Amino acid sequence: MTKTYEIRKPIWCAGCGHFGVQGAIQYALQAAGIELHETLVLAGIGCSGTVQNNIGAYGYHAMHGRVLPTAIGVSLANPDLTVIAAGGDGDGYAIGGGHLMHALKRNANLLYVVMNNGVYGLTKGQDSPTAKTPLAAPEEDPLDAMMLGLSIRSTTFLARAITTRSDQLNELMLMGLQHSREGKGMAFIEVLSPCVTYDDTYSQWMNKVYDLDADPDYRNDDRGKAFFDLNRLIEQSLIPIGLIYHGEHASLQSAMLSDVTPFHSLEDQHAGHFNQHMEEVLSAYAV
Amino acid sequence: MKPAIYDISAAVDKDLLRAEVRDDLTVMVAGQGGDGSLTIIALLSKALLHRGYHIYRTSDIASRIKGGHAAALMRASTKPRGNLGDQIDILIAFDLEAVQKASNRLAPNSIVIFDSSREAMPPDLVPETALMIPVPFSRLSVRDLRRDLFKNSLGFGLLGRIIGLADKEVESCLRKHFKKLSSAQLEPNIKALREGQAFADKAGISGRNSILTLPAQAVENERIFISGNHAAAMGFMAAGGRFFAGYPITPATDVMNFLERNLPAVGGVVMQAEDELASINLVIGAALTGVRAMTASSGPGIALMLESIGHCGSAEIPIVIIDCQRAGPSTGMPTKPEQSDINMVTRGGNGDYPHIVLTPGDPEECFYGSILATNIAQRAQCPVILALDAVCHDNFTVPRFDLERARIYPGKRVTESDVAQMEEYRRYAITEDGISPWAVPGTRDAMNLVTGNERNEWGLVTTEPDMRVAMVDKRSRKIETVRPLLPKAVEWGDVNSPLGILGVGILGGVMTEAAERLAEQGLHFHCHRPRTLWPVLEDTIDFVNSHERVYVVEQSEGAQLAGLLKSEGARADKIVSILKYDGLQFSTAELVATIVEKERLA
Numbered sequence: 001m002t003k004t005y006e007i008r009k010p011i012w013c014a015g016c017g018h019f020g021v022q023g024a025i026q027y028a029l030q031a032a033g034i035e036l037h038e039t040l041v042l043a044g045i046g047c048s049g050t051v052q053n054n055i056g057a058y059g060y061h062a063m064h065g066r067v068l069p070t071a072i073g074v075s076l077a078n079p080d081l082t083v084i085a086a087g088g089d090g091d092g093y094a095i096g097g098g099h100l101m102h103a104l105k106r107n108a109n110l111l112y113v114v115m116n117n118g119v120y121g122l123t124k125g126q127d128s129p130t131a132k133t134p135l136a137a138p139e140e141d142p143l144d145a146m147m148l149g150l151s152i153r154s155t156t157f158l159a160r161a162i163t164t165r166s167d168q169l170n171e172l173m174l175m176g177l178q179h180s181r182e183g184k185g186m187a188f189i190e191v192l193s194p195c196v197t198y199d200d201t202y203s204q205w206m207n208k209v210y211d212l213d214a215d216p217d218y219r220n221d222d223r224g225k226a227f228f229d230l231n232r233l234i235e236q237s238l239i240p241i242g243l244i245y246h247g248e249h250a251s252l253q254s255a256m257l258s259d260v261t262p263f264h265s266l267e268d269q270h271a272g273h274f275n276q277h278m279e280e281v282l283s284a285y286a287v
Numbered sequence: 288m289k290p291a292i293y294d295i296s297a298a299v300d301k302d303l304l305r306a307e308v309r310d311d312l313t314v315m316v317a318g319q320g321g322d323g324s325l326t327i328i329a330l331l332s333k334a335l336l337h338r339g340y341h342i343y344r345t346s347d348i349a350s351r352i353k354g355g356h357a358a359a360l361m362r363a364s365t366k367p368r369g370n371l372g373d374q375i376d377i378l379i380a381f382d383l384e385a386v387q388k389a390s391n392r393l394a395p396n397s398i399v400i401f402d403s404s405r406e407a408m409p410p411d412l413v414p415e416t417a418l419m420i421p422v423p424f425s426r427l428s429v430r431d432l433r434r435d436l437f438k439n440s441l442g443f444g445l446l447g448r449i450i451g452l453a454d455k456e457v458e459s460c461l462r463k464h465f466k467k468l469s470s471a472q473l474e475p476n477i478k479a480l481r482e483g484q485a486f487a488d489k490a491g492i493s494g495r496n497s498i499l500t501l502p503a504q505a506v507e508n509e510r511i512f513i514s515g516n517h518a519a520a521m522g523f524m525a526a527g528g529r530f531f532a533g534y535p536i537t538p539a540t541d542v543m544n545f546l547e548r549n550l551p552a553v554g555g556v557v558m559q560a561e562d563e564l565a566s567i568n569l570v571i572g573a574a575l576t577g578v579r580a581m582t583a584s585s586g587p588g589i590a591l592m593l594e595s596i597g598h599c600g601s602a603e604i605p606i607v608i609i610d611c612q613r614a615g616p617s618t619g620m621p622t623k624p625e626q627s628d629i630n631m632v633t634r635g636g637n638g639d640y641p642h643i644v645l646t647p648g649d650p651e652e653c654f655y656g657s658i659l660a661t662n663i664a665q666r667a668q669c670p671v672i673l674a675l676d677a678v679c680h681d682n683f684t685v686p687r688f689d690l691e692r693a694r695i696y697p698g699k700r701v702t703e704s705d706v707a708q709m710e711e712y713r714r715y716a717i718t719e720d721g722i723s724p725w726a727v728p729g730t731r732d733a734m735n736l737v738t739g740n741e742r743n744e745w746g747l748v749t750t751e752p753d754m755r756v757a758m759v760d761k762r763s764r765k766i767e768t769v770r771p772l773l774p775k776a777v778e779w780g781d782v783n784s785p786l787g788i789l790g791v792g793i794l795g796g797v798m799t800e801a802a803e804r805l806a807e808q809g810l811h812f813h814c815h816r817p818r819t820l821w822p823v824l825e826d827t828i829d830f831v832n833s834h835e836r837v838y839v840v841e842q843s844e845g846a847q848l849a850g851l852l853k854s855e856g857a858r859a860d861k862i863v864s865i866l867k868y869d870g871l872q873f874s875t876a877e878l879v880a881t882i883v884e885k886e887r888l889a
Contacts, residue, residue, distance in 0.1 A: 001732055002706050002707070002709050002710065002711060002712050002732040002733065003710060003711035003712070004711070004712050004732065004733060004734045004735060004745070005713075005714075005734065005735060005736055005745035005746055005747060006745070006747075008747060036734060037728075037729065037730060037731045037732065037733070037734055038728075038729055039728075040575070040728040042572075050748075052736065053736060053747065053748075056734060057734060058728035058729075058734050058735060058736075058737075059734075059735075059736040059737070059738075059746070060575055060736075060737045060738070061602075061736070061737065061738035061739060061740060061748075062568070063568060063571075063594060063595055063598050063739065065564075066564060066565070066568040066571075066595070069532075069560065069564070069565040069566075069568035069569045069572065070568045070569070070571050070572040070575070071572060072569055072572060073530070073532070073568065073569035073570060073571060073572020073573040073574075073575075073580070074572040074573070074575055074576055074728075075572075076530070076556050076558070076569075076572075076573065077529075077530055077556070077572065077573035077574075077575075077576040077578040077580070078576040078577075078578070078727075078728070078729060080729060081576065081728055081729055098561060098562065098564075098565075099561065099564075099565055102560075102561040102565065256556055256558070257556065273553075274553055275690065277549075277552050277553055278521075278524065278525060278690050279690065281521060281524075281549050282511065282521070282687065282688060282690070285511040285512055285513040285517070286509070286510075286511055286687070287336040287337070287506075287509075287510045287511060287512050287684065
């Protein structure tokens with residue numbers, strides 16, 4: 001077998017939640033039987049933006065905040081690939097926040113995992129958009145990306161997990177991966193992944209999570225009710241986790257990819273229909 | 288003496304109906320946006336293209352849906368010119384503002400057709416020897432056809448008679464132009480055309496009794512009439528381009544529009560992104576999989592993309608970027624041409640990174656340049672920028688593109704069977720030519736890491752000093768590897784003259800004509816138009832340094848092109864800058880006068 005890069009050991013601090021997230025991604029890939037060479041893991045900038053080095057698949061270190069458009073480009077250009085985009089809450093909700101709503105709206109076949117710790121680690125401890133009581137503006141409420149996801153009508157898979165409940169995290173990760181592989185669209189999973197160095201929220205979050213999967217009255221296929229219930233839980237200072245919403249909507253691929261030719265091949269270039277098409281295009285400009 | 292005003296209801300002076308032969312004609316039609324100025328010029332262009340003339344067509348419009356002053360201009364000539372004539376030979380003005388704007392450019396013997404529905408003729412604004420023809424276009428159109436909309440067809444009917452086009456010819460142009468209209472929409476236009484011709488009849492302008500005539504010209508090669516944007520988009524397709532993402536911005540949107548119409552038919556994808564950052568990163572995503580991908584924007588959008596362009600230079604991702612330059616900075620003047628992104632596209636972005644910038648001068652060069660850009664991006668695994676100026680939206684007659692010349696060079700791509708023969712695979716292997724073999728995701732046993740951070744050969748991030756230097760040097764070598772493939776400058780004029788004129792892009796046309804006229808005055812120039820902006824090629828530096836004095840003509844206040852040449856070894860004492868940044872294009876007369884004046888003082 002051809003030797004390729006040596007899989008890196010994670011750079012994270014002992015106790016960092018990200019270990020659990022990486023483990024869940026690896027579990028899901030294995031459980032779904034997806035080969036590493038057919039997988040591209042894209043990660044943004046930040047502590048979480050090193051996860052692609054630790055898995056053994058193809059990896060891409062995206063520009064800060066741009067992991068989603070890049071992942072969408074990949075998923076359109078080669079729909080055979082398994083596309084996993086990962087990043088932190090700063091990468092996904094601050095500098096990349098503008099892309100998130102459009103990615104949710106487009107519903108491309110990919111899995112997006114946000115490792116949310118409420119803090120910027122690499123730059124040493126600044127508040128992120130999900131920080132509970134930002135120093136600079138304590139009156140601001142933190143962003144809730146699940147509420148954002150629910151408000152966009154073409155979302156198809158929204159889930160939140162916490163690294164301390166690894167069975168649920170693994171299960172949601174597998175479901176999300178399968179959702180995207182089956183062409184149902186984008187699976188968006190936010191994982192509460194505490195930073196032990198700058199904002200150790202383990203005990204705080206463990207006490208505040210509310211498991212929707214364990215609530216028999218919660219309906220994850222009812223967008224309106226889900227929004228209402230999440231809002232109520234947030235008002236009670238609880239953090240809803242579990243499969244928040246699961247629905248159906250045409251994926252970006254089903255809307256945009258044509259079956260005229262294999263898109264990612266150039267073999268059609270000198271085939272008859274290409275030349276004919278080009279001649280027709282050119283003829284529109286004939287004098 | 289005031290110019291004669293001819294009442295169209297009375298016969299025009301017989302002396303004027305001499306069917307004077309012209310081989311070069313510049314026509315302007317202007318009014319408020321929505322008046323139909325663009326339509327009349329499009330129709331006239333079509334008619335004169337059929338007669339075998341070279342056409343250059345441009346417009347001067349406001350960035351809004353309707354209204355605002357809008358002018359469409361075209362020049363028909365027996366030689367390919369790529370710019371307007373100095374003076375306007377025929378003006379159709381739908382309002383007073385149109386006459387005011389054209390006033391100082393009207394030829395002494397110009398013909399001014401003025402819509403007299405609302406305002407009186409403004410004789411003070413036109414040369415004494417001009418022929419003025421008031422026509423109440425708007426009033427007649429509303430009276431007889433119930434819609435102001437049809438005045439353009441009416442105007443075209445009259446114009447056809449004035450320049451000696453046969454009624455049949457004119458009608459066939461109109462029918463072809465409006466072929467997508469229903470007959471209910473087409474018929475009033477035909478009626479309007481006839482109405483225009485009926486006016487001409489009253490004035491005795493018909494058949495051979497025209498004011499001007501443009502005899503049919505023999506055409507040797509098959510020609511097309513196309514803008515730089517469309518040509519560049521077509522070149523991208525022909526070179527195997529299959530993915531485009533963009534965000535609407537004048538004057539680059541046309542590239543996206545073209546590809547939306549044409550790329551899906553060959554299995555390609557066109558996406559309108561939420562902003563330029565998304566556009567270029569969608570393109571990066573597609574490019575990572577080995578698909579040939581491109582984005583297009585204008586100055587403000589390119590400024591947003593700079594971080595990503597540098598990232599592609601570092602991470603060795605092949606993408607093509609079209610920059611349709613417009614007057615800056617920032618939002619600047621969205622519909623006005625400039626060449627002031629030169630600093631940004633050659634030196635923009637943080638850090639040092641390999642990239643290439645081409646600057647085509649006409650739609651033909653846009654087509655072949657785009658093919659080259661798409662192939663070189665793959666070959667060198669780096670970003671390639673096509674820096675267009677007004678050439679992006681102006682239409683030119685050029686020889687029909689030869690699709691056979693569109694070859695696809697795959698570059699150093701590694702397939703699964705190649706990998707099976709390798710003991711190890713390093714994405715960023717340090718090679719002599721600076722280009723590493725590339726296996727895209729999906730290739731068995733060739734898993735690799737792509738990153739814009741500095742890295743080792745495996746793609747693992749490192750700041751180790753020796754590796755950093757080795758990687759930077761490797762990336763820099765790839766430009767040397769592809770340098771021989773980069774288009775050299777076009778040179779013409781007097782090779783023995785110690786005096787030179789140098790400029791890029793669309794200025795080729797005006798430089799050519801200025802040099803011709805200067806030669807008539809005994810001032811001989813050697814002309815040089817670089818087609819590669821970055822890296823600056825040696826032939827350009829040699830050109831400057833081997834002449835006594837070189838006029839560097841450019842559309843920017845900051846003399847960006849001259850600055851670039853100086854920084855790459857051109858001697859500052861050889862360069863005399865001629866700069867224009869008023870949002871208008873250079874005219875030949877203006878360039879000639881400036882050079883004559885500077886030569887007098889030299």
